Amino acid sequence: MYQIVTKRRLNDIVTLMEVAAPAVAAKAQPGQFIMFRLDELGERVPLTISGYDRDKGTIEIIFQHMGRSTKMLAQMEEGDYISDFVGPLGKPSNFEGMKKVCVVGGGVGCAIGYPAAKALHDMGVEVDMIAGFKNKDIVILEDEMRAACDNLYLTTDDGSYGEKGFVTDKLKSLLESGKGYDTVFAIGPVIMMKFVSAVTKPFGVHTVVSLNPIMIDGTGMCGGCRVTVGGETKFACVDGPEFDGHKVDFDELMKRNAFYKEQEQKAGEHICRLTGGVRVG
Amino acid sequence: MLANMSPKKNPMPEQDPLVRNKNFEEVSKGYTKEMAMDEAGRCLNCKAKPCVSGCPVNVRIPEFIHAVAEGDFDGAYEIITSTNRLPAICGRVCPQESQCEGKCVRGKNGEPVGIGRLERFVADWHMENGKEAVKAPVSNGHKVAIIGSGPSGLSCAGDLAKEGYDVTIFEAFHNAGGVLVYGIPEFRLPKAIVRREIENLKAMGVKVETNTIIGRTVSVDELFHQGFEAVYIGSGAGLPQFMHIPGESLLGVYSANEYLTRINLMKAYKDGYDTPIAKSKAVAVIGGGNVAMDAARCAKRMGAETVYIVYRRSEEELPARAEEVHHAKEEEIIFRLLNAPVEIHGDDKGRVCDMECVEMELGEPDASGRRRPIEKKGSNFKLDVDTVIVAIGTSPNPLIKSTTEGLEANKKGCIVADDAGATTREGVFAGGDAVTGAATVIMAMGAGKKAAESIKAYIASKQ
Numbered sequence: 218m219y220q221i222v223t224k225r226r227l228n229d230i231v232t233l234m235e236v237a238a239p240a241v242a243a244k245a246q247p248g249q250f251i252m253f254r255l256d257e258l259g260e261r262v263p264l265t266i267s268g269y270d271r272d273k274g275t276i277e278i279i280f281q282h283m284g285r286s287t288k289m290l291a292q293m294e295e296g297d298y299i300s301d302f303v304g305p306l307g308k309p310s311n312f313e314g315m316k317k318v319c320v321v322g323g324g325v326g327c328a329i330g331y332p333a334a335k336a337l338h339d340m341g342v343e344v345d346m347i348a349g350f351k352n353k354d355i356v357i358l359e360d361e362m363r364a365a366c367d368n369l370y371l372t373t374d375d376g377s378y379g380e381k382g383f384v385t386d387k388l389k390s391l392l393e394s395g396k397g398y399d400t401v402f403a404i405g406p407v408i409m410m411k412f413v414s415a416v417t418k419p420f421g422v423h424t425v426v427s428l429n430p431i432m433i434d435g436t437g438m439c440g441g442c443r444v445t446v447g448g449e450t451k452f453a454c455v456d457g458p459e460f461d462g463h464k465v466d467f468d469e470l471m472k473r474n475a476f477y478k479e480q481e482q483k484a485g486e487h488i489c490r491l492t493g494g495v496r497v498g
Numbered sequence: 499m500l501a502n503m504s505p506k507k508n509p510m511p512e513q514d515p516l517v518r519n520k521n522f523e524e525v526s527k528g529y530t531k532e533m534a535m536d537e538a539g540r541c542l543n544c545k546a547k548p549c550v551s552g553c554p555v556n557v558r559i560p561e562f563i564h565a566v567a568e569g570d571f572d573g574a575y576e577i578i579t580s581t582n583r584l585p586a587i588c589g590r591v592c593p594q595e596s597q598c599e600g601k602c603v604r605g606k607n608g609e610p611v612g613i614g615r616l617e618r619f620v621a622d623w624h625m626e627n628g629k630e631a632v633k634a635p636v637s638n639g640h641k642v643a644i645i646g647s648g649p650s651g652l653s654c655a656g657d658l659a660k661e662g663y664d665v666t667i668f669e670a671f672h673n674a675g676g677v678l679v680y681g682i683p684e685f686r687l688p689k690a691i692v693r694r695e696i697e698n699l700k701a702m703g704v705k706v707e708t709n710t711i712i713g714r715t716v717s718v719d720e721l722f723h724q725g726f727e728a729v730y731i732g733s734g735a736g737l738p739q740f741m742h743i744p745g746e747s748l749l750g751v752y753s754a755n756e757y758l759t760r761i762n763l764m765k766a767y768k769d770g771y772d773t774p775i776a777k778s779k780a781v782a783v784i785g786g787g788n789v790a791m792d793a794a795r796c797a798k799r800m801g802a803e804t805v806y807i808v809y810r811r812s813e814e815e816l817p818a819r820a821e822e823v824h825h826a827k828e829e830e831i832i833f834r835l836l837n838a839p840v841e842i843h844g845d846d847k848g849r850v851c852d853m854e855c856v857e858m859e860l861g862e863p864d865a866s867g868r869r870r871p872i873e874k875k876g877s878n879f880k881l882d883v884d885t886v887i888v889a890i891g892t893s894p895n896p897l898i899k900s901t902t903e904g905l906e907a908n909k910k911g912c913i914v915a916d917d918a919g920a921t922t923r924e925g926v927f928a929g930g931d932a933v934t935g936a937a938t939v940i941m942a943m944g945a946g947k948k949a950a951e952s953i954k955a956y957i958a959s960k961q
């Protein structure tokens with residue numbers, strides 16, 4: 218059992234938690250993820266490690282209340298226990314040789330991009346960050362992000378905060394202004410990563426995306442997380458989750474992620490009405 | 499006592515095929531006391547004991563059967579478990595026709611003695627009526643780490659714990675049992691049996707650390723730093739192979755591992771569990787082994803109207819246990835033998851809508867000694883299916899090998915180990931599917947047992 222030691226609501230639909238998992242914390246590196254299972258009836262759900270504290274033995278996760286499992290997790294409180302919490306999974310980010318980087322985050326993806334930005338910044342790499350949100354109300358981690366990079370560019374789709382527009386618009390204008398990034402990290406919804414990769418391609422800027430296919434085990438034994446990268450089949454949980462954005466078949470990934478949509482939607486409605494969420498203490 | 503000369507085994511009481519193909523309860527109900535004693539009477543107590551040589555762990559077959567015939571079921575249990583820790587499991591899943599029963603002299607003129615059924619009966623009887631409680635032996639203070647909680651890890655752990663070794667099993671999944679819990683379905687091997695075996699090990703003092711991936715959470719080197727004197731790798735062969743034909747990324751194409759894990763480990767078939775799974779109408783399972791049979795029979799039970807087994811060789815070459823093939827046919831699984839998939843087609847949403855196949859014929863024997871299937875040109879046809887399950891084999895996961903200095907693996911990714919289980923790295927032993935590639939429960943158990951002996955000798959040599 219793994220205890221929730223802190224819980225912080227970042228906005229209406231995003232929650233941060235620190236979970237006591239000393240063995241995972243001892244090994245965690247940026248770019249890796251964990252899988253949790255709430256209780257005996259739960260699914261195994263992957264979440265990126267957004268931070269870790271080796272001394273305290275805790276792992277930080279930031280998640281959007283998407284469907285059944287994440288909604289139920291969001292209803293748990295400090296001191297409660299999660300049945301299973303396994304990791305660190307996936308390959309750590311490879312920051313080798315990077316000198317000037319732009320991290321692009323979309324929505325909750327900012328939470329996942331933020332540790333990468335921080336790690337790079339701490340290494341002395343020049344880091345810009347573009348963080349995009351739908352509107353002002355859901356902006357998260359602004360201070361943390363600002364502290365983790367040289368320039369933070371905040372955008373909202375409706376212009377209610379920061380600059381109006383999509384992250385891709387901002388990225389394009391920065392690239393055009395001759396920023397000369399050697400690498401762009403894009404982390405967020407698949408559609409956003411697809412368009413970021415399309416923007417960087419003509420500039421020939423190496424682009425890393427963090428993929429989020431549906432997973433079961435996270436150890437390479439089911440193949441459910443397979444993605445097509447450069448025409449080859451890769452298992453995102455062991456070969457990734459980070460890949461070269463210019464080689465990923467995003468359309469296929471979007472289709473695959475929608476496979477259980479109807480079933481999940483029903484399950485998601487079901488929890489709110491019937492159990493109010495939490496099944497276990 | 500006069501032997502029972504009936505040429506046939508006592509039939510196994512079973513659920514009706516058309517009832518059981520809609521539920522996940524166990525197919526076979528097991529012998530009653532009377533059936534078991536009657537079946538035991540068919541054994542001729544042969545001096546040469548050919549049956550024993552057919553069993554990979556040399557269960558003392560005529561002896562235990564003799565005890566059954568006498569009604570001494572406790573005695574029979576003791577005889578079996580002197581060489582086989584998990585008889586309730588082996589009795590159910592061993593491919594007896596190619597092992598013990600395949601060598602039985604009664605099989606020359608009729609059916610062999612139902613050795614597997616008797617083994618199962620004795621184990622089940624003991625589970626219900628056995629008295630002695632499992633006790634933790636006095637610790638000898640020597641720490642051994644076991645990676646993986648499949649049959650090979652469990653048997654290695656059991657043999658060591660029995661003699662007081664301080665054993666910890668590390669398991670990547672949230673439940674222990676390996677293929678016994680994530681692969682083989684409930685209707686063939688009730689999970690309560692596996693859980694009980696694991697509880698027994700715990701009662702003997704074995705610690706089970708789930709959610710721990712060796713190579714990620716902890717490395718083999720770190721295990722040694724933590725004070726483990728020896729490590730046994732029983733991590734299985736869990737990496738699924740795909741066919742690399744067009745259409746394998748379409749929605750509705752599963753590896754058998756994924757499909758079975760969703761159903762067996764994550765209980766997609768049970769109400770209340772959150773695990774989603776395709777609601778299939780027509781399913782094609784590619785392959786002819788136990789894994790394919792299990793996937794097909796699960797699909798049927800999950801509500802599919804039509805389920806095909808698509809296999810490129812003929813009935814004779816089907817690698818599955820004979821009983822599973824027989825059961826699958828009874829359950830209205832349709833066998834498309836000498837057929838091979840060529841391409842999977844999808845609709846505009848990327849969902850599987852049919853699978854194109856080609857007919858095959860058998861040519862000259864290949865390296866495996868089986869006749870090589872050859873494509874019949876122009877014989878292509880389509881199967882209308884919405885789900886395709888790929889069950890063409892698995893190989894060992896490279897994670898441990900790639901994170902452990904000095905541990906060698908062969909071209910297929912199998913860890914190199916000698917007969918006694920010693921690997922190329924001192925203090926590290928390995929066995930089961932991780933060494934042989936996908937094989938059988940009893941082979942994996944046998945390997946775990948042998949390695950336990952080697953580990954004892956190794957630790958003693960270090961004193």
Ligand SMILES: Cc1cc2nc3c(=O)[nH]c(=O)nc-3n(C[C@H](O)[C@H](O)[C@H](O)COP(=O)(O)OP(=O)(O)OC[C@H]3O[C@@H](n4cnc5c(N)ncnc54)[C@H](O)[C@@H]3O)c2cc1C
Pocket residue numbers: 250260262263264265266279280281282283284285286287288325329428429430431432458474475476477478481482485
């Ligand atoms: C390596 C990895 C890291 C991740 N890190 C984070 C993270 O740090 N924070 C976070 O909020 N989420 C993260 N995700 C995504 C998260 O795992 C999914 O959103 C998960 O499905 C939520 O589970 P649920 O039961 O709450 O929702 P579900 O009921 O499973 O899903 C709700 C809806 O989302 C769709 N969906 C299912 N899985 C995915 C997916 N993987 N991606 C996109 N849509 C999906 C479903 O079809 C459905 O419509 C990560 C995913 C991966 C693979």
Ligand SMILES: Cc1cc2nc3c(=O)[nH]c(=O)nc-3n(C[C@H](O)[C@H](O)[C@H](O)COP(=O)(O)OP(=O)(O)OC[C@H]3O[C@@H](n4cnc5c(N)ncnc54)[C@H](O)[C@@H]3O)c2cc1C
Pocket residue numbers: 591592593645646647648649650651668669670671675676677678681682710711712713732733734735736758788789792819895897898929930931932936937938939940942
């Ligand atoms: C669907 C199916 C049906 C089968 N039917 C039969 C049958 O009827 N009869 C028969 O004899 N055989 C059958 N087999 C084969 C048999 O189950 C295997 O040969 C046997 O289970 C191998 O045992 P093992 O202990 O070597 O490995 P496994 O049972 O595979 O166990 C390995 C365990 O190690 C864990 N692991 C892997 N990597 C790590 C790591 N890095 N860290 C921690 N843990 C790890 C895995 O999660 C797993 O739990 C079947 C197999 C399948 C898949």
Ligand code: SF4
Pocket residue numbers: 552553554555556557559582588589592594597598599613614617940
């Ligand atoms: S362990 Fe398997 S092969 Fe050996 S006697 Fe029992 S059923 Fe037969």
Ligand code: SF4
Pocket residue numbers: 540541542543544547548549550559560601602603604611613
């Ligand atoms: S070969 Fe058959 S008949 Fe002979 S001892 Fe073995 S089980 Fe009995």
Ligand code: FES
Pocket residue numbers: 431432433434435436437438439440441442443452453454455
């Ligand atoms: S999640 Fe199963 S192989 Fe990646």
